[in-house]
Amino acid sequence: MKRVFALVVALALVAGFAFAAAEQEFPARDITTIVVWGAGGGTDTSVRVIMGEMANELGVPINVINVTGGSAGSVGMAEAYSRDADGYTLAGLSESNTTTGVMVADWDNTVDVWDWFLVGGSPDVVSVTPDLPYETIDDLVAAAQAAPGSIKAGAGGAGSIHHVNLLAFEQGSGADFDFIPYDGSAPSQNAAMTGEVQLVVTSVAEQAELIRAGRLRPLAVLVPDAFTISGQTIPSAFDTIPALAEVLPIQQAIGFAIRADAPEEVKAKIGEAFEAAMQSDTVQQFGEERFYVLSGAYGDEAKEIMQGLQSSLSWAVWEQGIGVDDPASLGIPRP
Amino acid sequence: MEALNALGGFFTSIGGLVADPINLLVLFGAVVMGIIFGATPGLTATLGVALLTTLTYGMNQSTAMIALLAIYVGGVYGGSYASILINIPGTAAAAATALDGYPIAMRGEGGRALGLTTTASAIGTIIGMIFVVSLSPLISELALQFTSFEFFLLAFFGIIISGTLTSPDLVYKGWIAGFLGLFLAMVGRDALQFYPRFTFGNSQLDGGLEVVPVLIGAFGIPQIIQVLKDKFVPKQAAKLDRIVPDFKTIGRNFKHIIRSALIGVGIGAVPGIGEDIAGWVSYGTAKNASKTPEQFGKGSYEAVVSTETANNACIGGAMIPLLSLGVPGSPPAAMLLGALMLHGVAPGPMLRIDHPGFIGEISAILLLASIAMWIAGMLLAKQVVKVLRIPPAIFMPIIAVLAVIGSYALGTKVFNLYLMVPVGIIAYFLTEMGYPIAPLVIGVILGPMADQNLRRGLMISGGSFAPIFTRPVALILFLVIVFTIVSQLPFYKRWMGDLRSRVAERRQARSSSGANKPE
Numbered sequence: 001m002k003r004v005f006a007l008v009v010a011l012a013l014v015a016g017f018a019f020a021a022a023e024q025e026f027p028a029r030d031i032t033t034i035v036v037w038g039a040g041g042g043t044d045t046s047v048r049v050i051m052g053e054m055a056n057e058l059g060v061p062i063n064v065i066n067v068t069g070g071s072a073g074s075v076g077m078a079e080a081y082s083r084d085a086d087g088y089t090l091a092g093l094s095e096s097n098t099t100t101g102v103m104v105a106d107w108d109n110t111v112d113v114w115d116w117f118l119v120g121g122s123p124d125v126v127s128v129t130p131d132l133p134y135e136t137i138d139d140l141v142a143a144a145q146a147a148p149g150s151i152k153a154g155a156g157g158a159g160s161i162h163h164v165n166l167l168a169f170e171q172g173s174g175a176d177f178d179f180i181p182y183d184g185s186a187p188s189q190n191a192a193m194t195g196e197v198q199l200v201v202t203s204v205a206e207q208a209e210l211i212r213a214g215r216l217r218p219l220a221v222l223v224p225d226a227f228t229i230s231g232q233t234i235p236s237a238f239d240t241i242p243a244l245a246e247v248l249p250i251q252q253a254i255g256f257a258i259r260a261d262a263p264e265e266v267k268a269k270i271g272e273a274f275e276a277a278m279q280s281d282t283v284q285q286f287g288e289e290r291f292y293v294l295s296g297a298y299g300d301e302a303k304e305i306m307q308g309l310q311s312s313l314s315w316a317v318w319e320q321g322i323g324v325d326d327p328a329s330l331g332i333p334r335p
Numbered sequence: 336m337e338a339l340n341a342l343g344g345f346f347t348s349i350g351g352l353v354a355d356p357i358n359l360l361v362l363f364g365a366v367v368m369g370i371i372f373g374a375t376p377g378l379t380a381t382l383g384v385a386l387l388t389t390l391t392y393g394m395n396q397s398t399a400m401i402a403l404l405a406i407y408v409g410g411v412y413g414g415s416y417a418s419i420l421i422n423i424p425g426t427a428a429a430a431a432t433a434l435d436g437y438p439i440a441m442r443g444e445g446g447r448a449l450g451l452t453t454t455a456s457a458i459g460t461i462i463g464m465i466f467v468v469s470l471s472p473l474i475s476e477l478a479l480q481f482t483s484f485e486f487f488l489l490a491f492f493g494i495i496i497s498g499t500l501t502s503p504d505l506v507y508k509g510w511i512a513g514f515l516g517l518f519l520a521m522v523g524r525d526a527l528q529f530y531p532r533f534t535f536g537n538s539q540l541d542g543g544l545e546v547v548p549v550l551i552g553a554f555g556i557p558q559i560i561q562v563l564k565d566k567f568v569p570k571q572a573a574k575l576d577r578i579v580p581d582f583k584t585i586g587r588n589f590k591h592i593i594r595s596a597l598i599g600v601g602i603g604a605v606p607g608i609g610e611d612i613a614g615w616v617s618y619g620t621a622k623n624a625s626k627t628p629e630q631f632g633k634g635s636y637e638a639v640v641s642t643e644t645a646n647n648a649c650i651g652g653a654m655i656p657l658l659s660l661g662v663p664g665s666p667p668a669a670m671l672l673g674a675l676m677l678h679g680v681a682p683g684p685m686l687r688i689d690h691p692g693f694i695g696e697i698s699a700i701l702l703l704a705s706i707a708m709w710i711a712g713m714l715l716a717k718q719v720v721k722v723l724r725i726p727p728a729i730f731m732p733i734i735a736v737l738a739v740i741g742s743y744a745l746g747t748k749v750f751n752l753y754l755m756v757p758v759g760i761i762a763y764f765l766t767e768m769g770y771p772i773a774p775l776v777i778g779v780i781l782g783p784m785a786d787q788n789l790r791r792g793l794m795i796s797g798g799s800f801a802p803i804f805t806r807p808v809a810l811i812l813f814l815v816i817v818f819t820i821v822s823q824l825p826f827y828k829r830w831m832g833d834l835r836s837r838v839a840e841r842r843q844a845r846s847s848s849g850a851n852k853p854e
Binding site: 045048194209 | 481526527529539673676681682748794
């Protein structure tokens with residue numbers, strides 16, 4: 001009898017604590033961030049850094065885990081979305097997740113089901129191997145127009161952001177390359193080192209070391225503004241090819257998201273912590289070292305950016321013939 | 336000159352690192368954690384490095400590197416525990432070790448086997464380290480000879496060789512198992528065009544079959560069923576006390592150690608492939624070079640020493656392209672790349688300019704980690720061997736639970752369990768029919784690499800196979816593959832047998848005629 005009584009008391013105490021916790025203001029316990037891309041990658045590292053700073057701001061630990069698999073991060077995204085919309089689960093995402101609706105049959109949501117917090121991203125750059133004679137983006141475009149398909153261009157697999165950038169660059173400039181797909185940016189750059197391809201389109205961050213060592217010659221960035229890396233200024237392709245402005249920029253957007261139906265006060269708390277974390281020295285320094293353009297956008301501003309990316313990327317993968325759901329049926333407007 | 340600079344950094348680093356007691360604590364802690372990760376089927380060195388990366392964020396750069404490299408070294412070594420003791424490789428890297436390690440343990444010499452692998456692993460790591468410090472620039476240039484066709488041939492070679500080596504009766508069965516694995520690897524969206532293949536509209540299959548659940552299912556489940564079915568009791572208890580480094584055997588196998596270490600470094604240096612292939616290739620070469628190849632598969636010390644040296648030497652090898660090109664040489668090294676970035680070190684061609692002492696420091700840490708691994712291994716092995724005393728009826732269900740947890744832990748996906756169980760059941764029936772399982776797993780691991788690179792190579796060449804014959808490295812690999820296959824065919828064996836007996840006859844005739852002369 002005594003034992004039963006003790007048990008009841010213990011249970012009551014636990015229940016009491018649980019209720020007390022529920023009453024408490026957010027955040028009362030650990031937060032889990034589910035990164036849908038692999039450990040060590042661009043999204044993973046960025047999210048870990050920002051979460052480290054936000055944990056200081058919020059005063060609770062933030063556990064970062066990786067749930068990968070599926071297409072366009074669908075498995076991890078579905079996992080994060082299946083958890084309660086209480087702010088204790090966040091999703092570490094990137095621009096590629098805007099195509100999930102088109103890529104997989106069992107995810108029919110658009111970017112609107114999330115509220116986004118964007119850390120930033122690194123702009124895409126068109127580079128050639130140093131043995132090629134082209135010194136400017138115009139030389140390259142002229143050569144590619146004169147002999148269509150003669151230059152082999154490496155980038156990530158079909159539908160990746162760098163491939164979509166390459167497609168848009170071809171469309172805007174009228175150049176035609178022989179696209180060779182790789183399973184990621186690093187293998188495509190490595191292929192340029194071995195001479196398998198002569199041109200690569202990846203981000204400045206990914207190419208930085210090779211550019212600085214003179215193993216790749218950067219011709220132009222695919223964003224409206226020039227980009228400076230270790231004292232070397234890479235001009236914008238928009239300067240001499242104004243038609244690009246119609247199809248570009250399609251820029252990397254790494255960050256995290258919370259379910260859009262989470263309570264407003266929770267979103268506000270996270271927004272505050274995010275703003276403070278973006279201003280911290282750690283994040284600023286991280287952005288500089290990784291050659292990021294830091295964003296810091298959240299709320300409506302971030303949603304608009306993601307909707308734009310969703311249009312460009314979803315329609316691009318659909319036109320590549322690799323989607324399963326028509327973007328029009330999901331209500332995604334053409335870019 | 337570069338090597339000298341690195342060497343200088345190496346010695347100053349060792350002194351600096353050892354002076355800090357925190358570093359030593361982290362070193363041993365991470366090595367032991369790595370061994371546990373490696374020894375638990377389902378937890379891999381890659382996962383260990385990935386999990387620890389998060390924890391090192393607050394540490395300074397040197398301490399973080401100590402933690403990460405130590406868990407890497409410990410993880411690759413720890414895989415041999417499970418291979419030897421329960422015949423389920425703790426990691427894919429230790430799969431080849433199980434072939435001979437387990438028979439040795441069955442003979443009641445589990446302690447001796449662990450002592451040997453501990454020393455062999457330590458020596459392998461140290462030899463790998465020497466290459467990092469001295470030959471980094473040279474080896475990374477050779478790695479640049481590898482384009483799509485070479486990668487395809489290398490992956491194909493890995494599948495063929497593991498099929499050749501592991502077949503208990505007919506070599507064709509090994510190749511069939513390898514191709515089954517290759518087929519399983521085709522499931523999912525292909526990495527080039529991103530087109531879904533064999534996914535049946537299930538987005539869980541889009542990313543392909545994950546290696547870890549397949550590994551655990553294929554090796555673990557047949558083993559569990561087998562042991563429980565046979566009510567088998569290993570006869571080990573008698574000789575548990577002898578866990579000694581056994582330097583005599585090490586000395587006798589010295590040439591195997593050196594050869595395996597070179598293979599390990601070479602394979603590690605090629606981006607994209609890692610410890611698992613190093614183990615297999617080294618096993619195969621050791622078998623070919625051995626005076627007693629018939630002992631292989633029945634508990635040969637040469638085999639165990641060779642595989643364990645090679646997979647640990649691979650760590651150093653994998654660091655070479657990571658540090659000099661920014662291209663990770665193995666999956667755990669890919670995790671390390673992420674960790675280095677977090678700590679503000681960008682590996683690549685500029686590393687020697689930006690962080691002049693860094694390669695020396697990495698080498699110093701590798702040396703310390705291998706010493707720590709040896710000490711921890713010698714102390715732990717004695718305790719770990721005792722698991723063999725547990726009756727299988729209790730032990731195997733525990734292994735089954737660990738296998739389930741291990742499959743689930745990676746990515747915390749229930750789907751992995753749906754994958755592990757059917758793969759395990761299929762693997763059980765294949766084992767019953769005398770098909771080796773290792774080639775199947777190797778097929779799953781190397782399949783994507785073979786597939787992508789062949790198709791990409793053909794895209795680049797415009798559909799022509801000519802580059803295989805015009806590129807030197809590709810041609811060598813191609814000839815090695817042809818030889819590996821032909822040497823197993825009946826007509827070749829008969830022909831070689833004839834040749835050998837004819838040579839022997841002639842020699843006998845000559846020696847007898849020579850012996851006759853003085854008379």
